[in-house]
Amino acid sequence: MTILSRFNRTTADWQRLDAAHHLEPFTDYKELHAEGVRVVTRAEGVWIEDSEGQRILDGMAGLWCVNVGYGRRELVEAATAQMTQLPYYNTFFKSTHMPAVELARVLADITPEGLNHAFFNSSGSEANDTVCRMIWHYWDCMGKPWRKTIISRTNGYHGSTVAATNLGGMRMMHKQNRVWPEFQHIEQPYWYHLGHDMEPEAFALKAAGWLEEKILEVGPDNVAAFIAEPIQGAGGVIVPPPGYWAEIQRICHKYGVLLVADEVICGFGRTGNWFGSDTFGIAPDLMPMAKGMTSGYIPLSAVMVHDRVAEVLIDKGGEFFHGFTYSGHPVACAVALENIRILNDEGIVQQVGSDTGPYFEQSLKALADHPLVGEVRAVGLVGAVELVEDKARHLLFGDPGSSHKMGRVGFMCRDHAVKDCGLMVRAVRDAMIFSPPLVITRAEIDDMMSRFKQALDLTAADLG
């Protein structure tokens, strides 16, 4: 066996080897092999570059995660220093180490009041598996082992482990899985599609009411928790209408249902505050987080647990038979600490809240007059442009009565953006998604928007 220390192959060689040996996540392999995979080679700031030398403005921050941008030496140095001193030790069986303790302390500091305890994992999916196991353990400790049902939302995404797939509300994922009866789903607060004949505030109450209906259907004493993203990300950047979260919290309190805010995308500045929970006034019992915690430089996730839950687990739980070899990995924790320091010391979170976030929203809203654009949604530096067939009738591509296949137009627009305009965006059905690095400047936002406008025009021309 020989292992290359220098990767001096051609793009075609890489594509051939990739097709022969690599199974990528969320990929149609036959389609990919026919097209040829893009080989990304380097990145700096908000830009990525591929093996053919094409520079692409990364409007998605990787997978919603490179919050401080690419190429930050400080993160490399933090990892190197920690690898040199203590590259690994576990946190099982009555051991700990300084980076994990310090990170738990810092997270307690920046999360909403009462979330003072951290359980570490490596991915968002693992964090949500931890959420399920912890919630069930909590209700056992409370003497109510029958409280097992966890309610979440259609098109919510909470990861792709077996439990996280159940927890999420992605129908195409459920088809390849088995949906357990412990997991129940309600509709998402998707005003443009489901409620545009009502005032957003009235629709917010109606959409939150679906939770109460489901709790009553399952039986309040059987419901363990409700989980949702403050803004539903992978489901199409569904921004909840005003009043939704307050009503959701009222309902959870009324029935003693634990509230879980999945901050894997919204956390670490994305919405202009440290957490989406700050932006929407949510006071969760548990808060899974990942991605922006290390800006994606190294895998790490956490579940922050409120005192009122943690005290029960500590007092009555005995040993919690759960954990991962890499729970609280010291190098990942050291990188997270440096990443949070950068977000804080450089005022990046504040800048998203008061400057680049509102500027991005205003720039995106300027596209509202384009013939393909039905709705623009944005908070902080996450946003979506909903492409529609008929603006007046709010008719989405793929709706009954539409002449286009669902997803086709979004993917067409995405292909134009990436290949013809040098802009990485994501298509969720026909919503075009933006989630750029939080260090993006106003000038780079202008550049991103002019590239996107060009992609929209090319798509409109294709449609005739």
Ligand code: PLP
């Ligand atoms: N939760 C949310 C809200 C996410 O968006 C994601 C990933 O996109 C996950 C959980 C799963 O995270 P991971 O891919 O790290 O397992």
